[in-house]
Amino acid sequence: MKALEVLRTVERTVLVVLFLSMVALYTGSVVTREIGGTFASRFAWIEEAVRIMNLFLVFLALGLALERVKHVGITNLRDRLPEGVLTWVRRVMDLTGLVFSVYVAWLALGLVQFVLRSGQSSPTLGVPMGVIYMAPIAGFLLLGLRYGLSLFGVIDRFSAQKESEA
Amino acid sequence: MIVIVVILALVLLGLGFEMLLVLGVPALAWKELAHGTLPDAAVVQKIVGGIDHSTLLAIPFFIFAAHLMGSGQIARQLVGVVKALIGHTRGGIGHVVVGGSMAFGSVSGSAPATVAAMGRMVYPEMRAAGWSDRTSLGLLVASAETALLIPPSITLIVYGWITGTSISRLFAGGLAVGLVLGLAFAAYVSWQARKQGVTRGPRLGWGARGRAIWDAKWALGMPVIILGGIYSGTITPTEAAAVSVVYAILVETLVFRALDLRGLVKVTEDSAINTAIIFVLLAIGGLISFFVTLAQIPAGIIAMLEAANAGPVMFLIAVNVCFFIAGMFIDPNSTLLVLVPPLYPVAMSLGIDPVHFGMVVTLNVCIGMITPPFGLDIFVASSTLEKPVSDIIRGVWPFVLVNILVLLIITYVPGVSLLVPNLIFG
Amino acid sequence: QEFVAKIGHLESTAQSRHVHLEKVAELVKERTNGAVEFQIFPQGQLGNQRQMTEGTQLGTQEATVAPAAFLGGFNPVVSVLDIPYLIPEGDAALTLLDGPFGEQLLDSFSEKGLVALDLWPNGTKQFTSNQPLDDLAAFEGQKFRVMDSSILIEQFNALGASAIALPFGELYTSLQTGVVDGEENPLDTIFNMKFFEVQDYLVKSDHGAMVDVVLFNPMFWDSLPDEYKTVITDAFAEVIPELVAHKAEAVDAAMTAIEEAGTNTRVADDAERAALREAMFGPASAAYVEMAGDAGQAVLDTYETEYETLQ
Ligand code: NA
Ligand code: NA
Numbered sequence: 001m002k003a004l005e006v007l008r009t010v011e012r013t014v015l016v017v018l019f020l021s022m023v024a025l026y027t028g029s030v031v032t033r034e035i036g037g038t039f040a041s042r043f044a045w046i047e048e049a050v051r052i053m054n055l056f057l058v059f060l061a062l063g064l065a066l067e068r069v070k071h072v073g074i075t076n077l078r079d080r081l082p083e084g085v086l087t088w089v090r091r092v093m094d095l096t097g098l099v100f101s102v103y104v105a106w107l108a109l110g111l112v113q114f115v116l117r118s119g120q121s122s123p124t125l126g127v128p129m130g131v132i133y134m135a136p137i138a139g140f141l142l143l144g145l146r147y148g149l150s151l152f153g154v155i156d157r158f159s160a161q162k163e164s165e166a
Numbered sequence: 167m168i169v170i171v172v173i174l175a176l177v178l179l180g181l182g183f184e185m186l187l188v189l190g191v192p193a194l195a196w197k198e199l200a201h202g203t204l205p206d207a208a209v210v211q212k213i214v215g216g217i218d219h220s221t222l223l224a225i226p227f228f229i230f231a232a233h234l235m236g237s238g239q240i241a242r243q244l245v246g247v248v249k250a251l252i253g254h255t256r257g258g259i260g261h262v263v264v265g266g267s268m269a270f271g272s273v274s275g276s277a278p279a280t281v282a283a284m285g286r287m288v289y290p291e292m293r294a295a296g297w298s299d300r301t302s303l304g305l306l307v308a309s310a311e312t313a314l315l316i317p318p319s320i321t322l323i324v325y326g327w328i329t330g331t332s333i334s335r336l337f338a339g340g341l342a343v344g345l346v347l348g349l350a351f352a353a354y355v356s357w358q359a360r361k362q363g364v365t366r367g368p369r370l371g372w373g374a375r376g377r378a379i380w381d382a383k384w385a386l387g388m389p390v391i392i393l394g395g396i397y398s399g400t401i402t403p404t405e406a407a408a409v410s411v412v413y414a415i416l417v418e419t420l421v422f423r424a425l426d427l428r429g430l431v432k433v434t435e436d437s438a439i440n441t442a443i444i445f446v447l448l449a450i451g452g453l454i455s456f457f458v459t460l461a462q463i464p465a466g467i468i469a470m471l472e473a474a475n476a477g478p479v480m481f482l483i484a485v486n487v488c489f490f491i492a493g494m495f496i497d498p499n500s501t502l503l504v505l506v507p508p509l510y511p512v513a514m515s516l517g518i519d520p521v522h523f524g525m526v527v528t529l530n531v532c533i534g535m536i537t538p539p540f541g542l543d544i545f546v547a548s549s550t551l552e553k554p555v556s557d558i559i560r561g562v563w564p565f566v567l568v569n570i571l572v573l574l575i576i577t578y579v580p581g582v583s584l585l586v587p588n589l590i591f592g
Numbered sequence: 593q594e595f596v597a598k599i600g601h602l603e604s605t606a607q608s609r610h611v612h613l614e615k616v617a618e619l620v621k622e623r624t625n626g627a628v629e630f631q632i633f634p635q636g637q638l639g640n641q642r643q644m645t646e647g648t649q650l651g652t653q654e655a656t657v658a659p660a661a662f663l664g665g666f667n668p669v670v671s672v673l674d675i676p677y678l679i680p681e682g683d684a685a686l687t688l689l690d691g692p693f694g695e696q697l698l699d700s701f702s703e704k705g706l707v708a709l710d711l712w713p714n715g716t717k718q719f720t721s722n723q724p725l726d727d728l729a730a731f732e733g734q735k736f737r738v739m740d741s742s743i744l745i746e747q748f749n750a751l752g753a754s755a756i757a758l759p760f761g762e763l764y765t766s767l768q769t770g771v772v773d774g775e776e777n778p779l780d781t782i783f784n785m786k787f788f789e790v791q792d793y794l795v796k797s798d799h800g801a802m803v804d805v806v807l808f809n810p811m812f813w814d815s816l817p818d819e820y821k822t823v824i825t826d827a828f829a830e831v832i833p834e835l836v837a838h839k840a841e842a843v844d845a846a847m848t849a850i851e852e853a854g855t856n857t858r859v860a861d862d863a864e865r866a867a868l869r870e871a872m873f874g875p876a877s878a879a880y881v882e883m884a885g886d887a888g889q890a891v892l893d894t895y896e897t898e899y900e901t902l903q
Contacts, residue, residue, distance in 0.1 A: 015438040016431050019230065026227070026408035030401055033756060033771075036733065038749040044757035048740060051220055058217060058449070061442030070439055071184040072447075072545045074538075076556045078182030089181055097184065100191055104210065111207035111650075118649050118705045123665045123740035124757065129646075132218070136210055208652035215643045220759035318765040326786060328604060328635055333764055333786045399770025402762050459637045460598070503637050507605060 004149075011064055011142065018057050022050045045124040052122070055132055059139025066097075066146040069157055090158055094151035101144030108136040171196050179539060185555075189450045189540070196457055209453060216452015216497070217445045220404070221320050225444065227407030228279035230437040231414050232550070235388070236286030237433050238418030238425050243385035245291050250378035253367030257359025259295045261352055263288050264309045268348045269389070271313025273396050275320050275403050277498075277535055278444060278546040280310035285550050296364045303553060304561030307543045308569065309351050311532035314498075315344030318396075318403065321502065321528055328506045331520040338587040339521045343529065343576055350572050351565065384417050443549045444542070448497055451540065455500030464488070464508040471512065478516045482577050485509060486530060493534020497542060501531055518580075525583040529573045536562050536569070593629040595816060597654035597808075600638035600647070604784060608839045609657055609714060609804060610634045612831045619827040624820055630655075645807065649705045654812040659714065660803045661739055668884040669700040670805065672891050674743040675876045677869035679801035684902045685713055686832070689803065693898045696891055701805070707813045709806040710828040715839050717800035720782060720791040720855075721774030722767070728867055734773040737763055746879040747800075750872045767791055778802055780839070783846035788855045796847070796859040799868055 029046040032039060065071055078089060116130035149155045175192040183191075197209055235241040248262045255261070263284060271280040285306050292302040314321040317337035326333040358364075370378070379386070392410055395401040401409060418425045425433065471484055488509070492501045506527060513523045535543045538559050548555045576582055599617075603609045610632065617630035638644050638653055641662040647653045649666075664671035672678065679685045688694065689711045701708035719725055723734050732752035738744045740757060748755040756772050766772050768790040775787060779796070782788055806828055813821070851857050860868070881888050 012431075012435055016434045019226070019434050019438050023227065023230070023408050023411045026223075026405060027412050030405050030409060033735065033754065034400070036735065036754050038752065038754065040735070041745045041749050041755040044738065044740070044745055044755055047220060047757045047759070050223060051218065054223060054226060055214065055218060057226065057438055058442045058445040061439045062446060065439045065442050066184070068439065070443055070549060071186060072443060072548045072555050073182050073184045073188070074179060074555045075182035076554070077180050093181070093183055093187075096191060097187055100187060100194070103194070104190075104213070107206050108210040111210045114207060114650060115646065118666070120646065121665050124742065129665065132214060133210060136214060205651045207650060208647065211643065211647060211650065211652060212639070215639045218640075218643070221761045318768075320761050323761060323764050327784065330604065330606065330784055332789060334789045396769060402758065402766055402771050404762065456638070459633065503635060507635060507637070
C-alpha cells in the first residue's frame with residue numbers, strides 16, 4: 001500500500017499549500033490596497049486567483065474526506081439493518097459512488113476539452129478557463145478511487161465510521 | 167417521472183448514502199429523463215457554477231479560523247471572558263451562543279461560517295454547563311440564522327437588487343427582525359435552562375472580571391480585528407475572514423505556543439476537508455437549482471394563485487409554503503433567485519410593502535437552512551462538530567418551531583419589519 | 593413550437609435589456625406563428641455571465657445577451673468597447689455600431705464558437721465616489737472598484753487612481769464602510785443597486801459605453817430555417833430605437849431620483865470630457881492592443897477610420 005500512502009501525502013501537501021496560499025494572497029491584497037495608488041491596481045488578479053484555488057481545494061479534498069468518513073449522510077436507519085443486509089447495502093453504496101464519481105469525472109473531461117478548444121481565458125490572469133474544470137476531474141477521480149478501494153476491501157471506511165460514532 | 171426521481175432520492179437517503187450521492191444521483195437521473203437533449207457536460211458546468219462565487223469565500227476562511235481558535239487557546243479564552251461576565255446568570259452560556267452568533271453573524275454575513283466558528287468555540291462549554299446535546303446543537307445551528315438578517319447581509323443585498331428595494335431600508339428592517347429572532351431564541355433558552363437544570367457559575371467581582379479580560383487580551387484581538395476592520399472600512403467581510411486566519415495562526419503559534427508546525431498542518435488539512443464537505447453539497451445544489459429554474463415551477467404557482475384570486479393573507483401563506491418546500495431541496499441563494507422574481511410583482515399588486523416582503527422572504531430562507539433534507543447549516547454543524555446529522559436534526563426542530571412562530575409574527579404584523587426603516591428614513 | 597431558445601441575461605426585469613428581450617420574443621413568436629419560442633431567464637438565474645456565455649457555446653442554453661465588458665475572456669477583440677470614450681455620443685454611436693466597425697466585432701465571434709447577432713447600446717458609465725470629483729486631479733489617490741479587465745485597470749491608473757477588484761455583491765457594503773471610495777456604472781445600475789445611498793458624489797461623464805452583444809449557440813442557430821433566422825435578426829435590430837429611448841428615460845429618472853436623494857451630482861462639460869478622454873484613451877488602447885494582439889490592432893484601425901468620418 002505504498003502507492004496509497006504516497007497519494008495521501010501528495011493530497012495533504014497540496015491541500016495545505018493551497019489553503020495557506022489562499023489566506024496569504026487574500027491578506028496580501030488588503031495590504032496592497034492600504035499602500036494604495038496604482039501599485040494596488042497591480043494586484044487586481046488576486047481575487048480571481050483565490051476563487052480558482054478554492055475550487056481546487058474543494059474538489060481535491062473529496063477523496064480524503066471519504067476515507068476519513070467525513071462526508072455527511074443520515075445513517076440511523078441503515079445502522080438498524082441486520083449484518084447480512086448491511087454488507088450488501090455497503091457494496092451498493094460503494095458501487096454507486098464509484099460509478100457516479102467516474103461518470104462525473106468523465107463529463108468534466110469532456111468539458112475541459114471543450115472549453116480549452118473554445119480558447120476562453122480568465123479576464124485578469126489570462127489563465128485558460130478550461131483549467132477550472134480540471135478540479136472536478138481530479139477530485140471525482142480521487143473520490144471514485146476511494147469508493148473503488150472500499151468496494152474491493154482494500155480500505156475499510158465502515159468500521160472506521162463505527163469507531164468515530166462510538 | 168418526478169415521482170421516480172423523488173423515490174430514488176428517498177431510498178438513497180434512507181439507506182444512509184453520503185448526502186452528495188443522495189442529491190447527485192437523482193439529479194443525474196433527472197438530467198437523463200427530463201433533459202435528454204441538454205449536453206452532458208452541462209452537469210459539470212452547473213456543479214462548478216454552484217460554488218464559483220466570490221461571496222462564498224468567507225466560508226472556507228472562517229472555517230479555518232474557527233478550527234485554529236478551537237484547537238488553540240483563543241476560543242477557550244474568549245468563552246472565559248464571557249463566563250466571567252455573565253456566567254452566573256441562568257442559562258448564561260446559552261445566551262452567549264445567541265449573542266455571539268448575532269455579533270459574529272452580523273459581520274460574517276454567512277450563517278454556515280457562523281455555525282462553524284461558534285460551534286467550535288462554545289459547544290463544549292454548553293455541554294459542560296449541563297445543556298443537553300440536542301439543545302446545544304439546535305441552538306448553535308438556529309441562532310446562526312441571524313447572520314442573514316442583521317446587516318451587513320448579502321442576502322438582503324441580493325433581494326434589494328432583484329426587486330429594486332432600498333438596501334438601507336432593508337438593512338434597517340433586517341436589524342429589527344434579526345433582533346426579534348434573537349430574542350425569541352433567548353426566551354426559549356431561558357425556559358429550557360430552567361427545565362434542564364443548567365448549572366450557574368459563581369458571580370465574580372469586577373476585579374476578577376477585569377483580570378479575566380486582561381488575561382484574554384490576545385484572544386480579544388480577534389473580534390477587535392474583525393469588527394473594527396470591517397466597520398472602519400479597512401476590509402470587507404471576506405477579507406476579515408482571511409485576516410482572522412493570519413491573526414489566529416500568529417497568536418496560537420507565537421504567543422500561546424499552542425500549535426507547532428505539525429499542529430498547524432493538521433488544522434489546515436482538517437479545515438480543507440471540512441470546507442470540501444460543505445461545498446460539494448452547494449455544488450450539487452447548483453445543478454439541482456438549474457433544473458428547478460428550467461422547470462419554471464414558480465410561474466405555475468403564480469398562475470394558480472391568480473386563478474384562486476388570493477388576497478394578501480392567502481398569498482403570504484402560499485409564499486411561506488413555497489419557500490419552505492424549496493428550502494428543503496435547494497440552497498438559500500438559489501431559492502431567492504428562483505422564487506423572488508415571479509413572486510415579487512404579485513406581492514406589489516396586493517399592496518405588500520417591499521421591505522416587509524423582503525423580511526418574510528429572508529426569514530423563509532433562514533428556515534430553509536435549518537430544515538432537512540437540504541439544510542446547509544445542519545451539514546456544517548455535523549461536519550465541524552463531528553456529530554451525526556440525525557442528532558442535529560433532532561436538536562434543531564424545536565428551534566424550527568420558534569423560527570416559524572417568529573415568521574408568522576413577521577408575516578402578519580408588518581409593523582415589526584417597517585417600524586425601524588420608517589423611523590430612520592420616514 | 594418547433595424551436596425553443598433559453599436566453600439568459602443579468603439584468604432585472606424592469607431594466608431596458610429585459611423589457612426589449614421580451615419584446616423581441618413576442619415579435620418572433622408572432623412572425624413565426626409560434627414556431628420559435630424565446631424563454632427569457634433574467635437576473636443571472638442561469639448563472640453569472642461567464643457561465644452563461646460558456647453555456648451558450650456549449651448548448652446548455654441557446655442564447656445570452658451579454659455586456660461586452662464581460663466577454664473579453666472569450667474574445668479579447670470585443671474588449672475594444674471597454675476603452676473609455678471610444679463610442680461617440682448620440683446618433684453617431686448607432687452609426688458606428690451599425691457600420692464596418694460593428695460588423696468586424698460581430699464577425700470576430702464566429703471563430704470563438706458563438707454566433708454574434710447584434711450589438712445593443714445599453715447606456716454609458718458614470719463615476720461616483722465618497723470623495724469630491726471636482727476635476728481630473730481629484731481622481732488621484734482615490735480607490736475605485738473595477739470589473740476584471742486590464743483595460744479598465746489602465747483607465748484608472750491613467751487618472752492616478754487605484755483600481756480595486758471587488759465582487760459586485762460586496763460593493764454596496766464596501767462603499768458604505770469605505771473599503772473603496774468609488775465605482776463606475778451606468779446611471780440606472782447606480783440607481784437599481786442603490787449605490788447612490790452610500791455615495792456622496794456623482795459626475796455624469798458618460799465615459800464608457802456599455803454595449804450588449806446578442807450571442808447564439810451555433811448549433812441552434814444553424815438548425816433554424818433561413819426565414820426564421822431573418823425574422824430573429826430583424827426583430828433584434830428593429831427594437832433598437834425603442835431600446836435607446838427606454839434607456840434614456842430610465843437614465844433621466846435615475847438621475848432625478850439620485851439628485852433628490854441628496855447625492856451631489858454634476859454633469860461634466862465638453863472640455864472636461866475631452867480632457868478625460870485625452871488622459872485615459874491612450875493608455876487604455878495600449879492595454880487593449882497588448883491583450884488582443886494584431887486582431888485587436890486591426891479593429892482599432894477600422895475604428896479610427898470610421899471615427900474620423902463621424903467627426
Ligand atoms: Na450579516
Ligand atoms: Na432546507
